[in-house]
Amino acid sequence: MPRRDLHAVFRSNDPDLRAVDVFTNRESEYEAVVRSIRTVRAETDSQSFDVEDMEQPRRNVLVFYGVGGIGKTTLSKTLTAWLADPRTGPSQWQPPEQALPRTVPIRVDLARSRAVDIESIVLTVRAELSVLGRPMPAFDLALQRYWEHNRPGESLQAHLASHSGLRRFADSLPAQIDSAIGDAAQLLGLPGTVGLLAGRGIAAAIRGLRQRRRRHHALACRRLPDLLDADPDIEALSFYPHLLAWDLAHLPGGRSALPVIMLDTFEDVGDRTDRERERLLQRLVWLMPNAVFVITGRNRLQWDDERLNDVLDWAGTRCWPQLGTQADGEPRQHLVGYLSPQDCHDYLARRITHLDEPLIPPHIRAIIATRSEGLPLYLDLAVTRYLTLYRRLGTMPAMREIDHDFAALVDRIFRDLTTEERHMARAVSLFDSFSVDLATATAGLERDGVALRLIDRPFIEHDSTGLWPYRLHNPVRSALRDADHRGEDSWSAADWRRAAQRAFDALGTGRDRTAARGDRRILVNCLTQGLRLARDFDLPLDWLIDAAFAYVGDSVWDSLEVGDPLLPRGFPPPTGGAATALITTLGIIARRNRVPRHRTADELRAVLDAGHLPPDLVELPRYYLAMCERDLGHLAASMNGMRLVADAGGRLSADAARGLFHLARRLGRFRDALTTVETLGDDGKQHRARGELWWSQGDISMACACLARARDDAFRAGFSGEAALCQAYLSFSAAFEDRPRALEQIDHATNLLGAAPVGWATLQVEVARLVADAGHDPELPGRARAVAATTRAAGLSSLCAYASLAACFHAAVLESDTLTEQARSWLYDCVHGDEFAYLIEIAHMFTGSNLPPDVARADWIEGQPAARNRWRLLVSERRRQLMTTERT
Incomplete structure (x- = not known):
């Protein structure tokens, strides 16, 4: 039974008012474990499950991660004890409605101080599974060979007896292994067990297993001979869990069980610098898909990151779909950090009641839980304030009377801090996140000692993956900034302003x-x-x-x-x-790539009209307003804005000059555009501009060469976004010529944009896919319309026109008059006067037809005949590729 809160007992005369001390015991984490066990058991019971399948993704990892000292190890121990005996679980853990399948809980503490290695982990797992009372023939053969080779003269029984955690298996496990070896010798027709796993004996055993002269279910694991043939070293040992998983999968139904393996203190393995131990442990997890692994540690598991393919055997969401940030269901990754929202809600509901009903109404409980961010101290102070106001007012207080930052929160946190540490805590409250260097500079100190002591405090959160890994827990930060106005060492307004200036200077x-x-x-x-x-x-x-x-x-x-x-x-x-x-x-x-262009244009005009920006920054909204005007088809306004920025000679003058180039290109004034390109220089992204110009002339090789150089230059300069944009344009240009090569360029662009997303370029890659599929995909016209609709809604008039041009290319390759007429009508909808009229001209070049007299003629760099011949050749080449593909 929960204990009465004596503070509340002496605060009220109401005998029906009851306040109790509540212990919240991670119910949501408990439920995640229950669901994970059921999910993995259902998967392993499926007829399609094959324990020997090494290519199927794994969904057997449940992760609880969070800051140090928050109770992850306690959770791991409690779960282990509860699985061993459900009667030992906390009272809040309600028994599942349906009994769980039989499990074998196994817990391994990976703390460096325990010097745990892969040998001891594998041995621990096998020893714990001996409670099933059955030999594991495939694994036991391999383990005995490993043991005889690496620990000559030391019996397994003596080793287990010397290990406090494994002493209870000192008799049962060796007996099971001896039984497995004896059975193997008999099944393989070998004389006795002595020497079975050494010299000629092991050769004969491997030969017998491979030739399957003695077929028997117990030794039918197809990878067993390879593992016995390998040198019995640590590397080979790390693959033995596959044999253990195979043995488990072939136990008789009455002996079957699901191992639940707790790997605690995982941060001491996955320290993100030397991942060798993590690699071996990941191998254990992958090779045992019929076990649930409950991993607890300070850091989120990074196995979903494909960039780790060079240091881990399996990486990426294709291997670990449940470890990605978007995963739902169980098992998956959970941030433990502080109390969960549900735990906070339950705490507030049970903490204080009247006539056995929660005193605090649900909507206020929800707000308090949100503001607390799981900090138990905040919850307790909110309850105390609510009770005080309730007794004073005689009715339910409004949230505005409860919602404030508690001076008591600061008092309790500061109670055992030194003066320097309190000074440092105020300084770091200025940051969303900080490093030791930033903290020291902002506090105006010369040494890091105070900051190093402060970051060990429990109200400082740590994220080793962050650029600046420390942050003050938000409720504490808010309380410190608003409620810290008492005490001899409190800061004045001038103190705060000086600290803010130091913080600002340190960031700079x-x-x-x-x-x-x-x-x-x-x-x-x-x-x-x-x-x-x-x-x-x-x-x-x-x-x-x-x-x-x-x-x-x-x-x-x-x-x-x-x-x-x-x-x-x-x-x-x-x-x-x-x-x-x-x-x-x-x-x-x-956010301009995520909202309609006209909205962005209106907002930028409002910024310019307000006049609050200093002169050095006015060109910033003016340039991007000109870009919006261009995308919206307001070419005169765009040209005027670009010219103002270019003539001002500021930081964006080269970009504005390139903007004028783009406008000339849109209008088909290609020779003027080429002249402008010569003036751009590297700051104006000259090579990209050349590529953008030459593709429109049908000179795809020249365009791709220029764009590739622009991409490489951007990489060398460290501009990942610009590199991705150049690669997107390269994939679009290449798509007109060499389809297989273009598909490679499209994949490369997609990968670059995944790391450095650029909204316009992402849609351009979709257009590139259309061009690459021209002639190949009968659904292409519908796809082109969908892409055109998306780009039109975003106000990206150029991409809308390019998508329609792709449909024209498709129709020309197929020599379909119906599709050609349809696609050209779509393209005509994208043309406004001279703007994009050159695309209409290109669409007629595809088929060699005459251009209608009402369409503006472009000023082609090398003349209209040269451009027409190039585009006709590209159409003919695509037809040839298509016929070759069909014959193949």
Whole structure:
């Protein structure tokens, strides 16, 4: 029974009001384990399950990860004890409605201090499975060979007896292994067991197994001979779990059980620098698909990351579909961190009741649970405040009376901190996340010792994968900024402003120091936190101007989550000055590929009209407004905006000159566009511009060469977004010529865009797929219409026109008059006066037909006949490829 809360007993005269101390015991984690066991058992019972199938993805890993000291090891131990005896589980863990299948719980603590290696882990798993009372013939043969080779003179029984955790198996396991070896000798027709696994004996055993002269179910594992033939070293041992899984899969029904293997303290294995131990452990997990692995550690398991293919045997969501961030169902990965929302809700419901009903209504419980972010102390303070207000008011208090930051939270956290540590805690509350260097600089200290002590405190969260790995837990951070106004060492408004300036300067120094490396994560983190500090504390923009231009320069639109102001008590709200205007501008630019272009254009005009940006930054919204105008087909307005930016000679002048080039190209003024290209230089992405120009002339080889050079230059400069954009254009250009090669380029572009997403380029790759499939896919016209509709809705007029051109190419390859007429009508819808009229001309070049007199003629670089011959040749070549494919 829960104990009464004595504080509440002496706070009220109401005998029907009951407050109790509640212990929340990870019910959601418990339920995840139950569902995982059922899921894996159902999969292994399926007739299609084959334990020897090494190519099927694995769905047998349940992960609980979170900050240190939050109770993961306790959870692991509790689960192990509960599986061994359900009567030992916490009272909150209700028994499943249907009994679970039989399990064998096995727990391994991987802490470095325990010096656990793969040999001891494999031996532990086999020893624990001896409770099934059956030999594991395939595994036991291999284990005995390994043991005799690597530990001569040491009996397995003596080794087990010396191991405190395995002592109870010292008799049963060796007996089972002896039985398995004796049976094997008899089945293979070998004289006795002595020497069976050495010298000629092992050769005879392997030969007998391979020739299957003595077929027997117990030794039918097809990989057993290979494992016995291999050198019995650690590498071979790490593959033996496959034999164990095979033996388990072939146990008689009455002896069958599902191993549930707990791997605790996994951060000491997967330390993300030396992954050798992790590789061997992953092999154990992969080779035993008929076992549930419950992994607990500080870090999220990274096996879903395909970039680890060079250090792990199996990586990527194709191998581990349930370990990806979008996985649902069980088993999958769970952040333990603090109490789950459901645990918070249950805590609040049971913590204080009136007439055995929760005193706090559901909607307020939900809000408190959300604000707490799982921090038990916050929940307890909220309950105490609610009870006080309830007794004072005689009715249910409103959420606004409860929703505030508790000074008591700060008092309790600061209670055992030194003065320097309290000073440091206030300093790091200025950051969303921080490093030791940032903390020390912001606190105005010269040594890191205080920061190193602070990060060990339980209210500091740690994420080793983050750029800056530490953060103050949000409720603590909010309380510290708003409620820390008592005590002799509290900060004044001037103290907070000086600290904010130090934090801002430290971010700028870090950004400047790493700018040459081109690390975009550093840029985005510095920019996000610097913008918030400049806005909240009304600081000069300073280094933020350079950072803003660097941010837009790579065309990778990472979200800048600046968030709402979080100011100390007594500070006025932000004034809406230059920093606010810059935040608004960058936000508009970053999301422009996800909203209609006309909306982006309206928002950028509003920024310019407001006039809050300094002169150095006005070209930023003006340039991107001109781009929007171009995409919307407002060519005169676009040209005027581009010319203003180009003539100003600012940081975007080269980009604006390239924008003028694009406008000339859209209008079919190709010779003017070529002249402009010569003036662009590297800053204006000259090689990409050349590629964009030459594909329209039908010179695909020249276009691809230029775009490949532009991509490689971008990679060398560290501009991953620009490289991905060039690769997307390269895939589109190549798609007109060599289809197999083009499909490779499309895959390459897709991979690059996965790491550096660029919205326009992603849609361009879809158009490239259309061009590559021209003549091959009878459904292509419908696909082209769908892509055109998507691009039109996004305000991307050029891609809409290119999708229609792909349909024209398809129709020309098939020599279909009906499809040609249909596709050209779609293309005509994309042409507005001279804009994109050259595409109509190309569509007629495909078929050699005459251009209608009302269509504007382009100014082709080498003349219209040369362009027509190239496009006709590309159509003929695609027909030839198509006929070759059909004959094959």
